[in-house]
Amino acid sequence: MPRASLPAPSYPLVRTVLDNGLRVLLAPDRSSPVVAVAVYYDVGIRSEPEGRTGFAHLFEHLMFQGSANLEKLAHFRYVQSSGGTFNGSTHLDYTNYFEVLPSNALSRGLFLEADRMRSPRITEDNLQNQIAVVKEEIRVNVLNRPYGGFPWLLLPPVLFDTFPNAHNGYGDFVDLESATVADATDFFDRYYAPANAVLTVVGDFDPDEALALVGEHFADIPGRPRPVRPDFTEAPLDSERRKSLPDPLAPVPAVAAGWRVPDPVGSFGDYLPYLVLGEVLSDGDASRLEQRLVQGDRTVTQLAAYLGLMGDPFDVRDPTAFVLQAHQAPNATADQVLDAATEEFDRLATDGLAAGELDRVRARLLAQVFRDLDPMLGRTQALAAAELVHGRAELLAELPGRLAGVTADQVRTAAATLRPDRRAVLEIAPGGAK
Amino acid sequence: MTAAVETPALAEAVPPRKLVPPLGPVPRVKQPTSAERVLPSGLRVVAVRRPGVPLVELRLRVPFGGTAASHPARGSVLANTMLAGTAEHSQVELAAELQSLGADLSVSSDSDRLIVGGAVLRTGLGALLRLVAEVLETASYPTREVAGERSRLAERLAILRSQPSVLVGEALNSRLYGSHPYARELATPEAVQAVTAAQLRKLHSDRVRPEGSALVLVGDLSPARALDTVEAALGGWTGESTARPLPPLPPVRPQPLLLVDRSGSVQASIRLGGPAVRREAPDYPALQLANLAFGGYFSSRLVENIREDKGYTYGPHSRISHSVAGSRLVIDADVATAVTAPALLEIDYELGRMATLPITVEELENVRQYAVGSLALSISTQAGLASTLSALIGVGLGLDWLREHPRRLAAVTLEETFAAARTYLAPSGMLAVVLGEAAEIHEPLATLVPVETA
Numbered sequence: 001m002p003r004a005s006l007p008a009p010s011y012p013l014v015r016t017v018l019d020n021g022l023r024v025l026l027a028p029d030r031s032s033p034v035v036a037v038a039v040y041y042d043v044g045i046r047s048e049p050e051g052r053t054g055f056a057h058l059f060e061h062l063m064f065q066g067s068a069n070l071e072k073l074a075h076f077r078y079v080q081s082s083g084g085t086f087n088g089s090t091h092l093d094y095t096n097y098f099e100v101l102p103s104n105a106l107s108r109g110l111f112l113e114a115d116r117m118r119s120p121r122i123t124e125d126n127l128q129n130q131i132a133v134v135k136e137e138i139r140v141n142v143l144n145r146p147y148g149g150f151p152w153l154l155l156p157p158v159l160f161d162t163f164p165n166a167h168n169g170y171g172d173f174v175d176l177e178s179a180t181v182a183d184a185t186d187f188f189d190r191y192y193a194p195a196n197a198v199l200t201v202v203g204d205f206d207p208d209e210a211l212a213l214v215g216e217h218f219a220d221i222p223g224r225p226r227p228v229r230p231d232f233t234e235a236p237l238d239s240e241r242r243k244s245l246p247d248p249l250a251p252v253p254a255v256a257a258g259w260r261v262p263d264p265v266g267s268f269g270d271y272l273p274y275l276v277l278g279e280v281l282s283d284g285d286a287s288r289l290e291q292r293l294v295q296g297d298r299t300v301t302q303l304a305a306y307l308g309l310m311g312d313p314f315d316v317r318d319p320t321a322f323v324l325q326a327h328q329a330p331n332a333t334a335d336q337v338l339d340a341a342t343e344e345f346d347r348l349a350t351d352g353l354a355a356g357e358l359d360r361v362r363a364r365l366l367a368q369v370f371r372d373l374d375p376m377l378g379r380t381q382a383l384a385a386a387e388l389v390h391g392r393a394e395l396l397a398e399l400p401g402r403l404a405g406v407t408a409d410q411v412r413t414a415a416a417t418l419r420p421d422r423r424a425v426l427e428i429a430p431g432g433a434k
Numbered sequence: 435m436t437a438a439v440e441t442p443a444l445a446e447a448v449p450p451r452k453l454v455p456p457l458g459p460v461p462r463v464k465q466p467t468s469a470e471r472v473l474p475s476g477l478r479v480v481a482v483r484r485p486g487v488p489l490v491e492l493r494l495r496v497p498f499g500g501t502a503a504s505h506p507a508r509g510s511v512l513a514n515t516m517l518a519g520t521a522e523h524s525q526v527e528l529a530a531e532l533q534s535l536g537a538d539l540s541v542s543s544d545s546d547r548l549i550v551g552g553a554v555l556r557t558g559l560g561a562l563l564r565l566v567a568e569v570l571e572t573a574s575y576p577t578r579e580v581a582g583e584r585s586r587l588a589e590r591l592a593i594l595r596s597q598p599s600v601l602v603g604e605a606l607n608s609r610l611y612g613s614h615p616y617a618r619e620l621a622t623p624e625a626v627q628a629v630t631a632a633q634l635r636k637l638h639s640d641r642v643r644p645e646g647s648a649l650v651l652v653g654d655l656s657p658a659r660a661l662d663t664v665e666a667a668l669g670g671w672t673g674e675s676t677a678r679p680l681p682p683l684p685p686v687r688p689q690p691l692l693l694v695d696r697s698g699s700v701q702a703s704i705r706l707g708g709p710a711v712r713r714e715a716p717d718y719p720a721l722q723l724a725n726l727a728f729g730g731y732f733s734s735r736l737v738e739n740i741r742e743d744k745g746y747t748y749g750p751h752s753r754i755s756h757s758v759a760g761s762r763l764v765i766d767a768d769v770a771t772a773v774t775a776p777a778l779l780e781i782d783y784e785l786g787r788m789a790t791l792p793i794t795v796e797e798l799e800n801v802r803q804y805a806v807g808s809l810a811l812s813i814s815t816q817a818g819l820a821s822t823l824s825a826l827i828g829v830g831l832g833l834d835w836l837r838e839h840p841r842r843l844a845a846v847t848l849e850e851t852f853a854a855a856r857t858y859l860a861p862s863g864m865l866a867v868v869l870g871e872a873a874e875i876h877e878p879l880a881t882l883v884p885v886e887t888a
Binding site for chain 2: 033359
């Protein structure tokens with residue numbers, strides 16, 4: 001590709017493993033006086049028990065409610081009064097906690113993460129308070145708005161059969177309200193062992209000094225066994241599946257389709273072409289589905305095709321999906337949209353890419369990769385997820401080269417798998433006033 | 435690795451206390467190099483070097499305020515079709531050219547400005563600027579593409595108007611801004627459907643002009659060379675805009691709470707609006723800090739009260755919204771329907787506490803540190819600095835304001851914070867709007883304040 005002259009940002013990496021099993025990854029970058037600290041625990045939505053949907057996320061909230069040496073509210077105050085920002089998030093395969101701080105607060109950031117890895121303060125009051133907060137989070141993000149959870153919460157039950165992959169990760173209110181302090185304590189004991197986590201520190205520090213600080217704060221946390229991660233693999237679909245859901249708040253119909261894809265970790269080489277395929281199909285006005293469905297047929301007002309149910313191509317394990325989602329124009333049916341998309345997939349599979357198409361799409365992808373890595377937090381999260389999920393943070397620096405290596409034939413082969421008999425389809429039937 | 439299986443102590447058994455590490459010496463923030471030039475056309479260009487990744491972020495800001503009732507719809511369709519074709523390229527050709535440069539380019543409009551914004555691999559900056567010039571000088575608004583896009587935009591607006599946040603925002607704006615154009619920023623689907631290609635060509639010719647416009651470039655570039663590249667590419671874009679400054683904002687007049695019914699809502703969306711001042715006002719830094727302490731960050735009184743203590747809401751927030759014609763304070767909280775009135779009571783209580791008693795010294799130092807640190811973080815990225823700088827330039831400020839603001843924050847006293855809170859956070863000076871299931875929330879709200887239904 002023509003961008004060979006561009007230097008790929010390289011991140012020197014330093015690794016160690018503490019005696020308690022905590023994996024530590026350092027990526028020094030002295031360009032500005034900022035540090036990021038992130039702890040990724042190898043437990044996510046897929047690991048929560050039946051009858052406790054939403055528990056991984058609820059537990060994430062509980063990790064902010066005080067810890068061994070910190071009262072409730074203290075974590076937030078220490079981070080923010082240092083001039084920093086914080087958050088946490090729950091994903092299919094992991095849960096993360098992170099702070100971005102001025103570099104003079106590095107030791108403090110490490111202390112805060114170590115303290116809750118040692119022992120969060122899980123009390124009945126805090127549990128009931130955060131159940132209420134999480135219910136409001138679900139109301140504001142899902143229940144009180146049209147297209148809530150479309151398609152990331154709504155498509156998995158059509159696409160998957162087993163509880164870990166199919167259930168609603170935000171959680172059922174009945175399940176959330178049933179959660180107990182004992183559940184939380186058990187969950188912590190089982191999944192929040194140092195050996196089940198990766199600590200990533202990025203930014204303005206001397207690696208030796210940072211390693212010493214990491215040891216000072218984390219080394220005395222007692223080790224516990226790393227839980228065995230179950231196999232969440234499912235058999236591929238052998239025929240089309242469809243479901244239609246009414247949405248009383250939605251003004252227009254929408255449709256999503258998902259196809260299972262190769263193992264994002266074990267078959268990375270076969271998986272990566274789907275990332276390029278998503279761009280070929282839906283990135284910008286020159287993409288194939290924009291041209292066909294939006295500008296040509298005018299059956300769609302907005303669409304997206306992408307890899308990963310949560311738009312998370314590099315931080316998810318098997319099984320995952322390639323997703324197409326679209327809001328339909330008035331009078332256009334879901335089948336019109338899906339049939340035309342299938343014709344475009346077939347055309348791509350049969351005729352391959354046009355001259356120059358792969359190069360321009362890869363140039364855009366490369367720019368997007370860079371743009372995501374510019375913020376220190378974005379870079380930290382990408383490194384941490386690659387280390388946890390792929391076992392190799394180096395993946396990030398290699399990505400431009402790996403993308404350059406994706407061939408037109410691979411994209412064509414990927415397009416050929418998007419057949420109707422392999423897809424799961426979810427339709428939103430609107431009930432809202434227009 | 436040790437295999438000790440030890441149940442970690444939870445709340446019941448707190449281990450010996452460890453001390454939270456103190457902060458080290460405050461690090462020095464390096465100022466980025468920059469260069470600035472006003473082209474003969476009147477276009478102001480600012481280039482800042484921030485070589486984090488091999489990209490350049492671009493923001494072209496064109497004054498775009500309008501008082502005509504037709505303006506929001508025409509402005510929205512113009513923004514959505516500016517890249518639909520030029521004298522030399524069709525919509526698809528233009529998009530393909532942008533992709534091959536590794537560029538992302540989009541156009542958006544609001545009541546104040548049009549932004550042509552995006553990013554490009556640094557090797558493609560010159561070529562991107564030439565494409566931008568081509569669009570600015572020869573955007574053709576092809577009739578077929580305009581017809582298609584205005585229908586899609588009308589559909590997307592219908593979807594937007596089904597979002598509670600959009601509906602309550604409109605209701606608040608109608609209360610806050612009265613007859614000012616800010617009250618009707620979001621176009622209606624009907625008005626959008628009526629826009630013609632000829633109207634867009636005229637609007638572009640009248641308004642998309644360099645006089646009064648500003649181009650910001652931030653990224654892996656040499657500032658002086660970038661200015662030359664801009665001048666070479668955009669030197670041919672000339673002409674004066676017919677845009678006139680918008681009238682000043684009307685004062686915030688207390689009125690009964692406006693209740694907007696949204697049947698089927700499982701939450702009530704509470705919004706309060708109040709007065710505020712522009713960033714250059716002498717009491718702005720004090721207001722900024724007072725607002726943070728009230729509800730502007732997670733460790734604020736409002737979050738600690740109605741989220742962390744009472745669990746009424748996921749994310750209450752208070753912010754100062756800056757526009758060209760003036761600034762306003764906006765408070766938002768989406769709360770469970772059953773606790774709508776109690777939540778409003780707590781918001782008023784926290785406002786009243788701010789307005790009648792000074793905050794603590796510790797609260798002041800906490801918000802000061804946060805304001806300085808989060809500002810540095812927000813402009814530590816190419817995109818963050820480009821957007822912030824573009825917005826500042828749009829209200830007559832610039833890099834100097836950014837460089838000096840930490841010093842202004844450092845100088846704010848407790849008395850100044852209290853004075854700002856009394857002036858701007860007094861509950862008696864606020865407007866309130868609530869969107870939700872009116873049948874369930876009307877009566878409880880009416881026990882607190884006079885209520886008017888929409």
